[in-house]
Amino acid sequence: MARRAAERDLSGLQRRLGHTFSDPALLRRALTHRSHAADHNERLEFVGDSLLNCVVAILLYERLPGLPEGDLSRLRAGLVNQSSLYEIAQSLDLGDELLLGEGELKSGGFRRPSILADGFEALLGAVYLDAGFDAVRGVVASLFAGRIDRARDEPPAKDPKTALQENLQARRLPLPRYVVLAVGGEAHRQVFRVECRVDELGVVGVGEGASRRAAEQLAAESVLGQLAEKKAQRT
Numbered sequence: 001m002a003r004r005a006a007e008r009d010l011s012g013l014q015r016r017l018g019h020t021f022s023d024p025a026l027l028r029r030a031l032t033h034r035s036h037a038a039d040h041n042e043r044l045e046f047v048g049d050s051l052l053n054c055v056v057a058i059l060l061y062e063r064l065p066g067l068p069e070g071d072l073s074r075l076r077a078g079l080v081n082q083s084s085l086y087e088i089a090q091s092l093d094l095g096d097e098l099l100l101g102e103g104e105l106k107s108g109g110f111r112r113p114s115i116l117a118d119g120f121e122a123l124l125g126a127v128y129l130d131a132g133f134d135a136v137r138g139v140v141a142s143l144f145a146g147r148i149d150r151a152r153d154e155p156p157a158k159d160p161k162t163a164l165q166e167n168l169q170a171r172r173l174p175l176p177r178y179v180v181l182a183v184g185g186e187a188h189r190q191v192f193r194v195e196c197r198v199d200e201l202g203v204v205g206v207g208e209g210a211s212r213r214a215a216e217q218l219a220a221e222s223v224l225g226q227l228a229e230k231k232a233q234r235t
Contacts, residue, residue: 055141
C-alpha cells in the first residue's frame, strides 16, 4: 500500500525511472494526488502529457522512416493511452509511492489505472522541470523501447472511428451519427459523453472521455464490438 511521506525512500523509484532528481521537491509533488494535499501533481501531469505525446511522436518519426502521418498517429494513439501508461506505472511500482488521501487509500486508489497513468505523466513533467527535454526523452525512450519495437514490427491498427466508417462503407451504409449527450466535470478536467448511432443496423454505442474525440472513439469501439457479436451469433 502507498506509504506516508515520512516513510518513503524514493531511490528505488528513481532507479527504475532512470532519472535521479536534483530537486527532490519536484518528485514529491509529482507523487502527490490532489486528495492528499493542495500542492498536488495535476499541473505536472498537464506538462507531462504534452511531453509524452511529443517524445513518442519524435521516436516514431525517427524509427519508422517513410510511414505516413495517419499511420504514425494511430501508432502513437496505441502507445500513449491510459492502458499503456498504467502498465508502465505498474512496472515502476508507482502505486506504492503515491501520496493519497485517506479516502483514496481506502478505496484502492493506488491501484486505479487513471490515477497511476496520471501519476506517470506527472513524473515526466517533473523530470522536464528538473533536467530538461533530453532527460524526458531518455526516460521515455527507455520505458517505451519494447512497445515501440513491437509497433515497428506490427501493422498499425486503425482507430475505432476509421474502422467503423470502413465497415459501414463496405456494406454501402451511411456513416454513423455522433451526438454529445453530456459534458461534465470541472472546467480543466471535462468529461464528454458521446453516443454513436447506426440506425440502419439498430446499434447504439456510448463512450466517455476527456475530449469529444476520445469519447467518440470509445463509442465507435462499442459499436464495433456489438457488430462483431452479431456476426458471431449468425455463424
